[in-house]
Amino acid sequence: xxxxxxxxxxKFESYTSMEGVDPDKIWNSVNLELDQKNENKKxxxxxxxxxxxxxxxxxxxxxxxxFNVNNASLNGAHEVLSETTSPTENIKSPDKITPVTxxxxxxxxxxxxxxxxxxxxxxxxxxxxxxxALKDEARLSENPILPRPGNQLTHVINDRLPRQISDPSNxxxxxxxxxxxxxxxxxxxxxxxxxxxxxxxxxxxxxEIVGALEDIPGEVPQVVLDSEIVGSKTIxxxxxxxxxxxxxxxxxxxxxxxxxKISIPVQETSGSKATIWPNEISFGxxxxxxxxxxxxxxxxxxxxxxxxxxxKIDLGYSGYLSGTWTLNNGLRFGTGIHYDNIKSRxxxxxxRDSMVEVxxxxxxxxxxxxxxxxxxxxxxxxxxxxxxxxxxxxxxSMISLPLSVGYGQRFGRWHLGADLGFSVLFFVNQEGxxxxxxxxxxxxxxxxxxxxxxxxLGGIFINPHVGYAVFNRTEIRLNMALKQSFAFQSEFHGxxxxxxxxxxxxxxxxxxxxx
Amino acid sequence: MKIQIELIQRCIGxxxxxxxxxxxxxxPYLAAVCKRYLINLSDINDVLQDTFIQIxxxxxxxxxxxxxxKTWSTRIAINCSIKVNHKVKRVPITEFINDYHDKTIEPxxxxxxxxxxxxxxxxxxxxxxxxxxNLNLIDGFSHKEISLKLKISESLSRxxxxxxRKWIAGNVDRLNAIKNSFMILV
Numbered sequence: 001x002x003x004x005x006x007x008x009x010x011k012f013e014s015y016t017s018m019e020g021v022d023p024d025k026i027w028n029s030v031n032l033e034l035d036q037k038n039e040n041k042k043x044x045x046x047x048x049x050x051x052x053x054x055x056x057x058x059x060x061x062x063x064x065x066x067f068n069v070n071n072a073s074l075n076g077a078h079e080v081l082s083e084t085t086s087p088t089e090n091i092k093s094p095d096k097i098t099p100v101t102x103x104x105x106x107x108x109x110x111x112x113x114x115x116x117x118x119x120x121x122x123x124x125x126x127x128x129x130x131x132x133a134l135k136d137e138a139r140l141s142e143n144p145i146l147p148r149p150g151n152q153l154t155h156v157i158n159d160r161l162p163r164q165i166s167d168p169s170n171x172x173x174x175x176x177x178x179x180x181x182x183x184x185x186x187x188x189x190x191x192x193x194x195x196x197x198x199x200x201x202x203x204x205x206x207x208e209i210v211g212a213l214e215d216i217p218g219e220v221p222q223v224v225l226d227s228e229i230v231g232s233k234t235i236x237x238x239x240x241x242x243x244x245x246x247x248x249x250x251x252x253x254x255x256x257x258x259x260x261k262i263s264i265p266v267q268e269t270s271g272s273k274a275t276i277w278p279n280e281i282s283f284g285x286x287x288x289x290x291x292x293x294x295x296x297x298x299x300x301x302x303x304x305x306x307x308x309x310x311x312k313i314d315l316g317y318s319g320y321l322s323g324t325w326t327l328n329n330g331l332r333f334g335t336g337i338h339y340d341n342i343k344s345r346x347x348x349x350x351x352r353d354s355m356v357e358v359x360x361x362x363x364x365x366x367x368x369x370x371x372x373x374x375x376x377x378x379x380x381x382x383x384x385x386x387x388x389x390x391x392x393x394x395x396x397s398m399i400s401l402p403l404s405v406g407y408g409q410r411f412g413r414w415h416l417g418a419d420l421g422f423s424v425l426f427f428v429n430q431e432g433x434x435x436x437x438x439x440x441x442x443x444x445x446x447x448x449x450x451x452x453x454x455x456x457l458g459g460i461f462i463n464p465h466v467g468y469a470v471f472n473r474t475e476i477r478l479n480m481a482l483k484q485s486f487a488f489q490s491e492f493h494g495x496x497x498x499x500x501x502x503x504x505x506x507x508x509x510x511x512x513x514x515x
Numbered sequence: 516m517k518i519q520i521e522l523i524q525r526c527i528g529x530x531x532x533x534x535x536x537x538x539x540x541x542x543p544y545l546a547a548v549c550k551r552y553l554i555n556l557s558d559i560n561d562v563l564q565d566t567f568i569q570i571x572x573x574x575x576x577x578x579x580x581x582x583x584x585k586t587w588s589t590r591i592a593i594n595c596s597i598k599v600n601h602k603v604k605r606v607p608i609t610e611f612i613n614d615y616h617d618k619t620i621e622p623x624x625x626x627x628x629x630x631x632x633x634x635x636x637x638x639x640x641x642x643x644x645x646x647x648x649n650l651n652l653i654d655g656f657s658h659k660e661i662s663l664k665l666k667i668s669e670s671l672s673r674x675x676x677x678x679x680r681k682w683i684a685g686n687v688d689r690l691n692a693i694k695n696s697f698m699i700l701v
Binding site: 007008009011012014016017018019020021022023025026027029030031034201405480 | 516529531534535539540544546547550551556557559560564567568571591600626628629630631633634637650653680
């Protein structure tokens with residue numbers, strides 16, 4: 001720099017000027033801007049401090065919105081359906097349907113005649129039904145339903161939705177009902193007091209099994225029209241189902257951590273180094289699309305065919321500790337311990353149930369002329385489609401222990417790999433309230449009800465996955481897990497079931513160790 | 516101008532009084548900086564407002580180990596000024612610089628001139644030259660930094676500085692005229 005330029009610099013170093021500057025105006029503007037900034041900051045601090053409250057508020061508003069939508073759609077559905085579809089269109093002999101004098105059933109019949117194919121149940125209704133169910137159970141335990149010789153099918157399978165009673169004189173009677181039996185106590189189907197349940201009923205035909213005789217000493221046996229001993233628990237308790245010859249579940253699962261989650265350890269080490277310390281944390285949120293089909297045969301020759309499709313979104317958290325030993329050739333071995341906790345679940349499901357054949361089913365009762373009611377045998381056919389929307393915040397906690405062997409390679413930011421392994425899963429906590437098939441509330445954390453859940457699951461899996469490292473430590477990973485699982489459970493009267501699961505899992509993986 | 520670190524810390528703590536003190540302390544100097552850079556001086560209040568908002572919003576990121584606060588705030592003022600200058604439609608440079616080598620500059624000329632006078636003189640050169648002159652010679656930015664700020668190549672930055680020097684050499688007579696007018700006025 002020349003001496004000349006140096007003088008320039010020095011001149012300007014101490015140069016100050018206020019010409020044309022309005023200090024007050026500038027400060028007022030700055031002051032105003034800083035105040036707004038602080039307001040924004042305060043709001044952010046508030047949101048951070050009370051994020052739980054904000055979350056609950058959002059969930060509450062969403063639940064309210066869902067409720068209103070469902071309610072609106074329910075009313076809309078009534079109007080539309082009443083114009084287009086007759087409840088008895090699919091009933092072969094509607095004129096043979098006899099009126100029912102039971103008040104509750106009469107109400108339900110009225111609803112059925114009005115073509116109400118949806119039924120929105122609320123907590124108060126659940127509680128009421130639950131109380132009634134408890135009374136029923138107590139009464140039935142004191143006065144058990146008379147078993148019909150040679151036929152153990154003594155319990156009602158239908159729920160409390162609108163139905164009509166078949167004509168006792170008609171062996172192949174007509175009835176209308178929805179059928180929502182979940183013989184395995186399907187784990188995710190568990191709404192509680194926050195639930196909004198929308199049940200659609202379509203196209204049902206067949207005879208309904210409405211009850212049996214009550215053997216009350218000193219009194220004439222009576223027909224129990226509302227013996228609502230229904231639900232998975234009852235069904236499982238009263239039927240001896242030796243096996244499920246065929247069962248297939250197809251799960252399309254975008255949830256990062258599901259109950260059947262078998263998260264593959266993904267830690268990679270260089271060379272022959274190995275570590276048992278966790279190096280990744282993964283978070284995930286997504287939806288499950290589940291397709292499952294159960295087909296089984298009961299002891300009394302009733303054949304059930306159930307097809308169910310459901311969409312689920314789980315909210316919860318999970319974590320795992322895993323270690324992977326990676327060899328130079330890309331082969332790796334992994335193990336770990338995985339913990340999952342599902343707090344809330346949105347569940348929309350459509351279910352088609354068919355009891356395609358029931359031989360010697362009780363389709364009605366008649367007086368035998370001696371003051372006793374005897375059952376009328378018949379063949380039952382029924383079909384039903386049930387859709388339901390459930391939002392619940394039950395808590396499931398489970399621990400799984402996978403063992404895997406896999407192979408993976410990195411191509412720049414991309415990571416391709418596959419693992420093959422075995423996993424055992426334990427349920428460590430199940431709490432909440434659920435709605436059983438009858439629409440009755442049950443606390444499934446109760447020891448008495450806990451048996452509806454398999455406590456231990458095992459399975460083999462193959463898990464191809466592709467990952468993309470968006471940052472140095474963060475990777476988006478898509479897992480496609482194909483699983484064959486087995487339940488080890490002795491409480492289901494000896495039955496066991498197996499299922500195949502296709503699980504598509506999108507998650508975010510964060511490496512604690514810098515690559 | 517001495518800025519106490521305590522004052523800065525109070526500003527980080529969003530102490531409005533401290534912010535006002537800092538504002539009063541910096542304003543005359545930063546106003547002069549903006550005046551040096553701005554093409555349209557009518558923008559000065561807006562630029563200063565933007566400068567101080569940026570200073571107070573980012574004051575927590577000031578690292579005393581990397582430089583003094585005056586330099587840090589000067590850079591913010593320069594950036595704000597250049598940002599506004601970019602919006603000004605510029606006239607293409609059509610100046611001829613053939614005979615600038617023929618004249619010499621006597622440093623003594625400058626001693627009697629105020630910074631304001633020198634600024635009037637320098638601002639007569641094409642603004643593109645003056646921007647580089649300001650950034651490089653007065654405020655110490657490297658050509659690489661200048662290229663990023665002005666979105667020009669480093670070589671063009673060097674060329675402009677060279678042409679700015681030549682322009683000064685070629686227009687030293689004007690500087691003398693400014694000095695003489697000053698003396699007459701006195």
